[in-house]
Structure formats: structure tokens, C-alpha cells
Amino acid sequence: MRQTAIIGIGQTPVREHWDYPIRQLAVQALWAAIKDAGAKHIEGLFVGNMLSGALAEQEHLGALIADYAGFPCIEAVKVEAACASGAAAVRQAVLAVASGHLEIAAAVGVEKLTEFSGKFSGKALATAADADYEASIGLSFAALNALMMQRYMYEYGYSKEDFAPFPVLAHQNAQYNPNAMFRYPITKEQYLKAKPIADPINLLDSSPISDGAAALVIVPLKNIQSFGGSAVKISACEIATDTIGLDNRENPIVLKAAQKSAQAAYKTAGIQPRDISLFEAHDAFSIITALSVEASGFANAGKAPKLAADGVFNINGRLPISTFGGLKGRGHPVGATGVYQLVEAAKQVRGTAPDKLQVDDVRLAMTQNIGGSGATVVTSILEKI
Amino acid sequence: MDIPRYWRLRNQRYRLEGTECIECGQRNFPPRCICPHCKSDSLKSFRFSGRGTVYSFSTIYQALDTFDKDIPYSIALVKLDEGPLITTQLADVGPDEIQIGQPVEMVIRKIYEDGENGPIQYGYKFRPALKE
Amino acid sequence: MSKIMKPIRKTGIIGYGAYIPKYRLPASEISNLWRDGQDKDFLPIKQKSVPGPDEDTITMSIEASQNALKRAGTDPQKIRAVWVGSESHPYAVKPSGTVVSQILGIVPDTVAGDFEFACKAGTEAIQAATAFVGSGMGEYALAVGMDTAQGKPGDALEYTAAAGGAAFIMGPAEEAVAVxxxxxxxxxxxxxxxxxxxxxxxxxxxxxxxxxxxxxxxxxxxxxxxxxxxxxxxxxxxxxxxxxxxxxxxxxxxxxxxxxxxxxxxxxxxxxxxxxxxxxxxxxxxxxxxxxxxxxxxxxxxxxxxxxxxxxxxxxxxxxKVRDRAPSTRSYVHREEKIEYARYARWRNKIVMH
Known part of the structure; x- marks a missing residue:
């Protein structure tokens, strides 16, 4: 297998994009990435998306987006793995290039949740859970995460306010990211007073419904000189799965798929968790940040909120997380999220993050994209060349 | 109207029927066609007793539209006496009355009504175990 | 002519079970809202039971019947008739008995129909079940009387229209707790x-x-x-x-x-x-x-x-021997949580949204 690199990155702002259809969001991000790469064409396109069928009445995104991007005859396909669709599409692009099948491939994550009313998108999002035994008996995604959070608080003796550092940090960082949905800070007091969604989860634990697209252009590492773009090595992009139902897990507050994909990623990259300079966590809900950090080996079980309180995850801390605001601050355009994380990690490695967000001396940046209540997890490691 | 699903899941929703692996004895709810533990396809139906304890819980204040008129309502992961966890709504209980570890028992309740004209979907919920 | 009705074969109650929902609306809540408390010294009862938002005649019939089955110790498959008497069957067309008998494991070798005769639908079902067993058509039959009664807001009936009932498994006299x-x-x-x-x-x-x-x-x-x-x-x-x-x-x-x-x-x-x-x-x-x-x-x-x-x-x-196999009726009477009129109005669909 060949080693691969990201040669171009692109993104749209994360917003409620009422004025753009799915195809236009995707084409904007895709062409931004192609231009950034200094390329003119791509041989294959992998589209990460979860809900275009349910929420925009449009499937067949591979062909649609390839067509509207001006590449009507290339290989193109949609990849779906709930909220992990984006990074799962990246993984397919990486495999296509690494295998020697393609010389240049793109992954675009795109999602448009605001085409219909909010409640409808909540129901569509819940299709990532077990339809027969979770969603159809009244459990939303927030509900499943609340079950994890409640048990976590019980086992490790935390109270609600111990989770405040996660959303407070996400908003703190998001205010300096021009593409973020929420560009303002929040306080611990606001967090504690926020309206409940699924107790103990409240509004400020929860990433927002949003639209957006992000894209990467991927080439063999050995060919990066042929492009004008600033290359970042893809040291690992590993995917793992777990039971679809939260109740079928040995331990519902351990993200086993995150453990497996992170361990595989460390092994592929030949590194240890302590080598990682920053971590783009999948903070769809505050509890998931804690579980993700722990599953990835950055904290012992039950210690993540403690580390957050100590400032470990701040931009100038030992392991900055969600440096562009994460899902909570930047927004969570479901199938695009995993690609946004990689675009942001690539910026950190390139050293082109906004001043207040740039982490010093980034050598290795890790991202983790989580689908469902943890049933699909993609862990990626980017490395400075 | 998800009538086929409702009909197909009757024995699960009405009677808590899961599976027991004939090879290794592992019990599962929902039922499996391959044993997750030993990969055997020799499984038989197993009816859980419907008794257990609260493993985790939440009260829902913002729900999927089908359940919006029911808020606030409570849900739980219940550890069944026979081992597995089950995801369920709770019945007859207010948000401040639930505790992890509390004994609960299965009851049959309305899960939702499929609109004004659709079928009424009945199934398991769990409530605090009755004191004799 | 003899007017008394007796089955050919001696018949009795093999098992019985009750169910009452947990919630209670004090009559004073209705009085205060609709009559400014003027009738507070003449209230017909202290309080009434109110079903939870997820309860209806079918769900309540199931719990009462489960209690009856526990006391009877009968194999549900031997029950050959399920008759639910109520004026609040959840469906106008589709018998409550179908859901009840499916859940209790009585299906498919059974008859299952609904009875309606205002407040005597339950005893009507007992009469029929007795005749069914007493004639030898089946070994056991299940009769239920259950309601989630509705009174018009402010009407005298609203004070009392309540929810609950009981189930009886009828069978041969030799096995009966009451003949x-x-x-x-x-x-x-x-x-x-x-x-x-x-x-x-x-x-x-x-x-x-x-x-x-x-x-x-x-x-x-x-x-x-x-x-x-x-x-x-x-x-x-x-x-x-x-x-x-x-x-x-x-x-x-x-x-x-x-x-x-x-x-x-x-x-x-x-x-x-x-x-x-x-x-x-x-x-x-x-x-x-x-x-x-x-x-x-x-x-x-x-x-x-x-x-x-x-x-x-x-x-x-x-x-x-059988009494303690299921919760007593008094234990359901004592299991109570008082609610206010507002919650009652919401749960019982008194608030019309369209």
C-alpha cells in the first residue's frame, strides 16, 4: 500500500444554509479543496452524507455532485455511517489512493439538515440508532447520550457542572473560527441554566443542527511535489464498529469502537497517544468528548472532566481539543463533520489556523469521528511533513 | 403507519422474548440470529422475566415528534435479572423519583398512537416494582 | 318457570385480579375549578383514580388479567375465551381481547370479543364466561370488567368517572376459589x-x-x-x-x-x-x-x-392458597399519587388542540 497525503482542503461556513442546495454546498467545498491542492481534476469522489434522502429528498449524491462539480464520468459514490459518514468517506478515498487504484481522489462531506422543520430532522437523525428497539420507543440521540452521561456521573461521582468546561472551551475556540456556527463565548453559569433536553443533557451540551460541506483532496505521498498545495501526511485513517444498540454493549460508558480505531491508528502511524499534539474530538454532546478522550488513551476512565477542569484541553494546554470549536461550537453538519475535523487538523499541521487557535509546534494531529451512540468510529492521524 | 414492524415485534414488545444460545447459553435481547458470543446459529427463543434494576435513566424534555406530546417522560437502561440491558421507557414515575439500582418491573403500556386513525402501539415499559 | 341461571357443570372463579392506576384527582379540584368550591360539603366521593397518559382499557385489562393468571396458576393456552367488558375500548373496531390474549399467551386457540353494557359490561362477561365453561365448550375463560371512564368537564359525572377494574378466570368448580x-x-x-x-x-x-x-x-x-x-x-x-x-x-x-x-x-x-x-x-x-x-x-x-x-x-x-400470589386490591387502592386538575386535563385529552 502507498502512503497518502492531503494536498488540498476546502470548506463552507457552517450555517443554516437556506439559500444553497446540497449540490452547491458540496461543489463549493470540493472546488475550494481542488484549487487549494493546485489540481485541475480528480479521478474519484467519495461523498460523506447521512440524510440527503430523508431531509432533501435526494439520494445518489456520488453522481449528482460529480456531475455538478464538472467531473461527470468519474468514479463517485456516497458513503453512509451516520455521524461518521464524513471520515468514512475519507477512509474510502485514502484506500483508493493507497491501493494504487486512483492517483488523485477527493472526499467531500456534505449535510443539509435545515431543508425541513427541526423536529423532522431530529427524527431523521434518530435513524442512526436501533429503529426497532431505541428510536421507535421514544429515544432521541440526546436520550441515548443522556443515559451514558447519567451512568458516567454515577460511576465517577461527577455533578452536572463538572461537564461545563467542554462546551465553554468549544465556544471559546469557535469565536475565532470564521466558519463556526456559534462565534461567541458562553459561561459556566449559562451552561448550568440552559434548558434541559434529556436530563442531564441540556441545550449547551448539545451540538447544533446545521448545514455545511468540507472537502479534502488526497494523493500519493510520493507525488506531492507535482501539486502546488501544502501537503499533510495521512499517517492513519482507521475505522471500527460496535453494537448498534447502546444496551448491547458490555459497558455502555466505554466506546469500544473508539478504543479499537484509536489503537489501530496509533499502530499504523507507529506512535503513542503522548505523541499527539492536538485532538479534534467528536463533541456532539459533552459526555461524548469525555468518553472519546478516554477511549483514545488520553485519560484514564473517569478522568476526562477532571483534566478539562485543569485546562489540559485548552489551546495552550497539554492536549488541545476541538481547536476550531468542535461540533458544539463550529456546528455539526452530520455527514460533513468528519471532513471538517480533518480540514481543521490539516490547518493546524500546516500552521495556518487563526492566530488565537493555532497550537504551537504541531507534529501530529488526531481526529475522531463518531457515528450513532458509538457504533462507528473513524480515527485519523495527520502528520507534518 | 409502521404496521408490519409493530406486528413483527409483538413477541418482543409484548412478552420480552429474546434468544438463548443453545451452544454457549448466552441470552440476548433483542433476539439474535447469530450468537454474538460464540457465533453459533443454534438459538432458541427465551422469555425474560421482566424484572430488573435501573442501570441509567433520563427524563426527556425535547422529543422526536411522535413523542412530543408525552414530554416530560422518562427512559432507562434496565439491567434485567437474567443479565442483559434493555432500553425502555419508564411508567408511573416522576423525574425526581428514579434512582440507579432501583428495582423495576415490566408493564404493558401504550408506546404511541400512530396518529388519530392509525393503530395504537402497545409494548413494554418498566415501573418501580410494586410493594406488596 | 325457574329464573335462576346455573351452568350444567358446576363452575367458579379459579383466579381473580385487580388493577387501579396510580393517580388520583381529588373531587375538591373539580369543585374548586367549576363550582368555586360551593359544593365542597356535598362531594359524591373524596377522589377518583386517573389513568396515566400511557394507560387505557387494554393495558389495565392486561395487568388485572396477569394478576388473575398468577392466582389461577393456569396454563394460558387452556383459556379458550377472552371477553373484555368496557365502555372505553380503545378501538371502535378491533377487540381489546385480541391484544390482551396475545400478550397473555392465550392465542390462538380462543374466542376474543368485547362486551359493552355501560357499567355492567364486566359482569355480563362473567355471565358469558361462566356459561362457556359451564356448558363444557372450554376448560377456562377469562372475563374482564375495565374502564377509563370520561365525564364532561364540569359535569356531575366528572367527579366520579374513574379508571380501573378486575379480571376473572372462570373454570371447573373443583379448582375454584369461589363457586x-x-x-x-x-x-x-x-x-x-x-x-x-x-x-x-x-x-x-x-x-x-x-x-x-x-x-x-x-x-x-x-x-x-x-x-x-x-x-x-x-x-x-x-x-x-x-x-x-x-x-x-x-x-x-x-x-x-x-x-x-x-x-x-x-x-x-x-x-x-x-x-x-x-x-x-x-x-x-x-x-x-x-x-x-x-x-x-x-x-x-x-x-x-x-x-x-x-x-x-x-x-x-x-x-x-392463592390470595397472596398477586397484589391485593387494597394495595392498588393505597398506591396513590394525587394530581391537580391541570395534569388531569392534559392526560385525559380535555385540552383540545384542533
């Missing part, structure tokens, strides 16, 4: 109270409710039953009457020469309200909970429209 000695039903066309199809709330036929309806029908049913069986009121250890409020059954008992002690255990209306098709049978389960072997118990229902079913049961020594 049927005989029964008698008295029915006329009396429009004392009715609900037209598609209407949400019932109507009263002026002052027919008392003398012409309740008192007349129960009186005839009970006196005929006692005459035919050659019994005096003193032969009964307990008597249970339909109980739309506290006053009616007390007055009826007095007219028939029953003592306050004889009706005490079976009179639950003050604590749970009028559970319609569930009312007399629910009281009857409370009487059985306290009965001794050899006791004779009178059960007399009343259903508007109108009619009354009267039964004489003789308790056997098997009662001692």
Missing part, C-alpha cells in the same frame, strides 16, 4: 344514561338515574336471586354493589337489609371513584381478598340502559 351458586340478570329498556356513537361524553336521562334505573334494577335482580336460591341477607358474609358514588350502594344495601359491615370491604368508590364496568367487580376482588372459606358473597352490578346482574358465590378453602 357460583347461581345468578340472575334483570334487563329493561330504560334510557337513564347513554352515549351516542362518536360522542366523547355520555348524557343523563334526567332523573331516571336513581329510582327508575339503579335502584329498580338492582332491587329486582338481587331479590329474585335470593328468592330463587332461598337465601336471606344474613346468609351473605359480604355484599358488593355497583358503586357510582358512596350514597347509592349504601342506600341500596339498607333497602335490602344488608348491614354496613357486609358492604364495607367491597365499597371502594370513595377512594378510587366509579370505575364503570370495573366498579362492582373491583369491589368484589377486595371482598375476595378478605373472604374466609365457606363465605357466601353477593355481587350485583348495574349497567345503564338498563340492567343488573346478580351473583351468589361461595368461597372455598383454596382462596387461602
Amino acid at each position: 357460583l351458586e347461581g345468578s340472575y340478570s334483570y334487563v329493561t329498556d330504560t334510557p337513564d344514561f347513554f352515549r351516542r356513537a362518536h360522542q366523547k361524553y355520555p348524557e343523563h336521562g334526567n332523573r331516571f338515574t336513581g329510582d327508575l334505573a339503579y335502584f329498580h334494577h338492582i332491587f329486582n335482580a338481587v331479590t329474585t336471586l335470593m328468592e330463587e336460591l332461598n337465601l336471606q341477607t344474613s346468609d351473605f358474609a359480604q355484599a358488593v354493589f355497583h358503586q357510582p358514588n358512596v350514597k347509592f350502594p349504601r342506600k341500596k344495601a339498607k333497602d335490602l337489609n344488608f348491614t354496613a359491615k357486609q358492604i364495607k370491604e367491597g365499597l371502594l368508590v370513595d377512594f378510587v371513584g366509579n370505575t364503570y364496568a370495573g366498579a362492582s367487580v373491583l369491589g368484589f376482588t377486595a371482598a375476595l381478598d378478605k373472604a374466609n372459606p365457606g363465605d357466601r358473597i353477593l355481587l350485583a352490578s348495574f349497567g345503564s340502559g338498563a340492567g343488573s346482574d346478580a351473583f351468589s358465590f361461595i368461597v372455598t378453602d383454596k382462596i387461602e
